[in-house]
Amino acid sequence: MRAMCEKVIPSVNCSWRYCLYKLNEIPFNWHYHPEYEICLTLNSQGVCHVGDHIAPYGDFDLVLLGPDLPHTWQSLPNPDGSQQLVHVAQIPVKWLEGLIQNNTDLYSLSTLLQKARCGVRFSTATAKSIFLQFKAMEAADPLTRFTLLMSLLNTLCLSEAQTLSSQEFSFVNSLDPAQDKFEKVMSYIYDNYCEQLSAESLAQYAHMSTNHFHRFFKKRTERTITEFINQLRIAKACKLLISSSAPISVISDQCGFNNISNFNRRFLSIKACTPSAFRSRLKQASLI
Numbered sequence: 182m183r184a185m186c187e188k189v190i191p192s193v194n195c196s197w198r199y200c201l202y203k204l205n206e207i208p209f210n211w212h213y214h215p216e217y218e219i220c221l222t223l224n225s226q227g228v229c230h231v232g233d234h235i236a237p238y239g240d241f242d243l244v245l246l247g248p249d250l251p252h253t254w255q256s257l258p259n260p261d262g263s264q265q266l267v268h269v270a271q272i273p274v275k276w277l278e279g280l281i282q283n284n285t286d287l288y289s290l291s292t293l294l295q296k297a298r299c300g301v302r303f304s305t306a307t308a309k310s311i312f313l314q315f316k317a318m319e320a321a322d323p324l325t326r327f328t329l330l331m332s333l334l335n336t337l338c339l340s341e342a343q344t345l346s347s348q349e350f351s352f353v354n355s356l357d358p359a360q361d362k363f364e365k366v367m368s369y370i371y372d373n374y375c376e377q378l379s380a381e382s383l384a385q386y387a388h389m390s391t392n393h394f395h396r397f398f399k400k401r402t403e404r405t406i407t408e409f410i411n412q413l414r415i416a417k418a419c420k421l422l423i424s425s426s427a428p429i430s431v432i433s434d435q436c437g438f439n440n441i442s443n444f445n446r447r448f449l450s451i452k453a454c455t456p457s458a459f460r461s462r463l464k465q466a467s468l469i
Contacts, residue, residue, distance in 0.1 A: 184251035187214040189271045194323045196276045197330070201319050202267040207256040216271040217297060218246040219333065220254075221308060221315050225265035227256030228423055231300040232346025233412045233451070235419040237463065243308035245337060247298035248274050250346065268315040270330060293338045300345035307340040347412070347451065362387060363401055374413045375437035380406050414438065415451045422460045429456045 191198045197216075207227060222242040229238040231252045238254065246252055256265060278294070281287045293301075314333045318326050366387050370378065383406060384394035398406050414436040421432045433444035433456075448456050 185210075185212045187212045189214050189216050189273075191273070192323075192326075195326060197273060198269075198271040199318045199326060200269045200271075202269065203264045204267065205262075205264065206258045207254045207265060207267070209253055209255045211251055211253045213249050213251045214271065215248045216273050217248060217277060217294065218252075218272070219270040219337070220244050220246065221268040221312065222254060223266040223268075223312075224259065224263055225254075225256050225267075227254060228420065229254050229345075230416075230420075233416050234300065234345040234347070235416050235423070237423065241305045241308035241312070243303040243311070244300060244345070245293070245297045245303070245342070246300050247294070250298065250300055252300065268318070270315075270318075270333070272330070289338055290334055293334070296342065296344065299347070301342035302345055303337065303340050303342050307336065311336050359397070363397075366398075370410065371413070374410050375417070375435065377437070377439075378406075378410055410437075411447050412451060415448055418444070418448065418456065419452070419459065422456060423463060429460075432456070 189198055192200075207222075207225060209230075211230065220243070222238065222240075224240060225242070226237070226239045229236055229242065229244070229252075231244065231246065232250055242254075254267075259265065277290075281290055281294075311333050314329045314336075318329050321329060366383060369386060370383070380395060381391050383398075384391040387394055387397070389397060395406065398404075398409070402409055404412070418432050418436045421427060421435065422429075425432075427435075429444075430441050433441050436444070438444035438447070445455055448454075448459070452459060454462075
């Protein structure tokens with residue numbers, strides 16, 4: 182599925198946006214935006230998608246996302262009917278990076294923001310430590326919100342974090358003269374990646390020679406077309422392993438692999454475990 186671009190409008194009298202969502206469930210909404218995002222999800226459990234990362238999440242889930250990184254969370258209603266809360270801070274790149282460039286006090290944030298390009302998740306302890314800062318933002322004036330944001334970023338900068346996506350998963354480049362053609366190709370891939378796609382057929386679709394298409398695609402994604410399609414297929418396989426009890430051989434077919442051996446090999450290469458081990462870990466954690 183192709184990610185949709187979300188338009189982010191800053192909060193009133195602010196350079197960035199804070200929002201608190203109160204939801205009965207979190208719908209699947211695969212999207213991206215050109216802002217950094219800090220997301221704290223409370224009283225919720227489900228599946229988190231960030232780039233090519235797919236994994237369960239639980240209460241006090243705290244993630245920092247880089248610009249143009251596709252993502253979504255997805256959950257079902259809580260059994261007790263209670264609301265799921267999502268605190269979100271969305272911060273324009275030029276504004277935040279400009280603050281860092283003009284204030285040497287903030288230089289230490291640069292490393293954190295670089296890691297965010299692949300998405301990073303923080304520990305439950307860190308999430309609990311910044312919860313009150315997020316909670317205070319709801320009724321705060323713009324200046325107080327700004328100081329809370331800086332304090333929050335400082336906490337994240339001093340905390341250990343787990344990288345999520347295997348590499349940057351952003352395809353947006355407004356300076357690319359062939360961006361329209363690239364987006365057309367990407368849309369076609371997202372619609373058909375479980376079918377038998379080939380570099381030759383995609384090159385023909387893009388009206389290029391096969392060699393030119395290989396260079397065209399690798400330059401913009403830093404991956405070969407085979408690597409990219411396999412990552413999409415394995416991401417879908419992870420979702421099916423999490424959300425269904427279908428046999429692994431059936432999931433392999435549904436995700437476009439021509440045989441189970443190839444599926445197992447590709448899954449191990451990308452996720453560092455076999456499909457059966459991936460599913461077993463989830464069962465042991467009582468998450469499926």
